Each structure stands twice: as structure tokens, then as C-alpha cells.
Amino acid sequence: MKILNTLEEDFPCPASSAVDPRRYYDAFLKAEAILAEAPRRYRDTADARLPELTSFIYRGGDAAAALYRKSDDASDVLINLWLSSVRRTAGWYIAANLVPTFKGLEETVYVGLPRKFKNPENLRGISQYLALHGIVFLWEEALPSMKLDGAVFSLPSGHIVIALSLRYARLDNFWFTLMHELAHVVLHANQLDKPILEDLDVEADSLIERQADRLASDGLIPRNEWRSCPARYTNSVADIVSFAERLGIPAQCVAGRLQREQKRYDLFTEIINKYNVREILNGS
Incomplete structure (x- = not known):
């Protein structure tokens, strides 16, 4: 634990003695570098965020x-x-x-x-x-x-x-x-x-x-249901709503899938933007 004892004034020591001090210190340095590059609102709270971010990176969250x-x-x-x-x-x-x-x-x-x-x-x-x-x-x-x-x-x-x-x-x-x-x-x-x-x-x-x-x-939307979905062929709002009601899902899921498949994001906006x-x- 020599590294931690020497540098405990400079960075937050982990609570567990099972922690690898060198790897933890590397995580600390990386956390410092991240906060140095972060937007100002995060740099202003760097002291509070540093222990949390260090621990997160050390535990594999990077x-x-x-x-x-x-x-x-x-x-x-x-x-x-x-x-x-x-x-x-x-x-x-x-x-x-x-x-x-x-x-x-x-x-x-x-x-x-x-x-x-x-x-x-x-x-x-x-x-x-x-x-x-x-x-x-x-x-x-x-x-x-x-x-x-x-x-x-x-x-x-x-x-x-x-x-x-x-x-x-x-x-x-x-x-x-x-x-x-x-x-x-x-x-x-x-x-x-x-x-x-x-x-x-x-x-x-x-x-x-x-x-x-x-x-x-x-x-x-199960594949077999999607193959026979009437709205795929009609682009009808009424068909979208009735198909969604039959499956018991929000109509937005049907409209959104049609948008993505057709790459037509101008379609069905009255449904998509409802919520x-x-x-x-x-x-x-």
C-alpha cells in the first residue's frame, strides 16, 4: 500500500484493502483527465465527482x-x-x-x-x-x-x-x-x-x-404479424391504430417502425409526436 500511503493527500483512497493500489491510482489519473476535459459545470464540482468517477473506472465502468x-x-x-x-x-x-x-x-x-x-x-x-x-x-x-x-x-x-x-x-x-x-x-x-x-x-x-x-x-411486433400488417401497404393511420390495438401495443411503435423501414420521417408525425x-x- 505504499502508493496509497504516499499519495493519500492527493486522491481518495479506496475503502477496501483488497483494492489494487496501482490500478486504482491509474483510474484516479484517468478520472482527473476526464474531469479536466469536461464542460465547466462538471469541472466546478470536480472535487465531489472525482471519488465517484475514480471508483467507477476502477470497477470496469470506463x-x-x-x-x-x-x-x-x-x-x-x-x-x-x-x-x-x-x-x-x-x-x-x-x-x-x-x-x-x-x-x-x-x-x-x-x-x-x-x-x-x-x-x-x-x-x-x-x-x-x-x-x-x-x-x-x-x-x-x-x-x-x-x-x-x-x-x-x-x-x-x-x-x-x-x-x-x-x-x-x-x-x-x-x-x-x-x-x-x-x-x-x-x-x-x-x-x-x-x-x-x-x-x-x-x-x-x-x-x-x-x-x-x-x-x-x-x-x-412478432415477425409473422409484421409480414401481414396492412399499414405496410397502405400507410393508413387507421390501419396503424387498428393493428396496434390488436397487438396491444402503442400505435407509436408501429408508426415508428414504418418510418424507419421506409426512411420517411415525415410520415405519421401526428402519431409519433403525440407524447x-x-x-x-x-x-x-
Whole structure:
């Protein structure tokens, strides 16, 4: 522990004697560098954020070590700050609530989620529902230029954390992102010791991302149902609404999928823009 004893005035020492002092000090230096590059509002609170960010990087939370679906100009600095805030909030949630450890997610729970919470006014209830299954679900405001939709990772405590940035306030984006992150939980739970980070504007180029995309799409709208969806051929709002009602999902999920497949984001705006998820989740 020579390094820690020598430098304890300069950086926050970890509480556990099992911590590797050299690796912890490297994490501290990286955290310092991140805060030095961060926007002013984060530099102003650097003293308070430094221990948290150091611990986060030491425990493998660094964006550089993550499985990352990102654009070339995404900011690792901002994403590290966002991730450390997510981890802190998740820790508070677990400490304040009796959250069981994660034991797996049944297919019926996964597929049933958008149907159980079809009414947008009930979205805030998803956190409590997923917590029953050992999953901490939270939303943390996106930072400007961060270019991230969501993240999923496991904690040493045995819990899974899913966080959405809500950089887009559309209901269809909310549901696809959440189902995508949950798809990683269903398919890749043993790979979540490092965060999986998502910019869903970027085309999937890895197997696990393509798998999660497919399961998320099928979880919302089964393939056999989508093949025969009348709205694919008519672009009729009435067909979108009736198809969504038959499946028991929000009409925005159908309209959003049609937009993406046709690359026509000018279509169905009256449906897509009906709800603002940020306002609903934040109680605005």
C-alpha cells in the first residue's frame, strides 16, 4: 500500500484493502483527465465527482472498455460522466429499496412489458416492476453532444442496471431502446460485467447488437404479424391504430417502425409526436 500511503493527500483512497493500489491510482489519473476535459459545470464540482468517477473506472465502468455501438464523433468524456452518474443513482436506488438480485428474465415478462405499460401515463411504473426482477431501470438526462441512447451493465451486487438517456422524447424510441437493452439482459446477461453502450442511430455491426435489434423488434411486433400488417401497404393511420390495438401495443411503435423501414420521417408525425416521454417520466 505504499502508493496509497504516499499519495493519500492527493486522491481518495479506496475503502477496501483488497483494492489494487496501482490500478486504482491509474483510474484516479484517468478520472482527473476526464474531469479536466469536461464542460465547466462538471469541472466546478470536480472535487465531489472525482471519488465517484475514480471508483467507477476502477470497477470496469470506463467507456473505453465497454462494448460500444457509437458514432465516430461521440464523446467518451461525456459518456464516462453520464455512466458514473447512472451507477451512483443505481446504488442509491438499491440501498433505498429491497431489490432482489437478478435471476433471469422470463420471455413472458419481456414480451408482456410494452403491453402491460401500453398507456404512456403509466411509464413511471416500469421502474418498480423491473425492480421485482432484479433490474434497476432509470433515466438520466443526455448530455449535449454525448450521442448515446442507453446502456446496460451488471453490478457486483448481482443486479442489472438499464439506463436511458431520453435524447429523443418519442414514445417509439423509448420502447425500442428499452426493449433493446432488455434484449441484452435476456441474451447476454453473462457479458454485462462491462457496460454495453448504444447509439441506435448507428447501424449494428456486431453479432450481439444484431441479436438485440432482432429480439427488440420481434418483442414489440412478432415477425409473422409484421409480414401481414396492412399499414405496410397502405400507410393508413387507421390501419396503424387498428393493428396496434390488436397487438396491444402503442400505435407509436408501429408508426415508428414504418418510418424507419421506409426512411420517411415525415410520415405519421401526428402519431409519433403525440407524447413527450421526457415530460411523462419527469412528471412535467
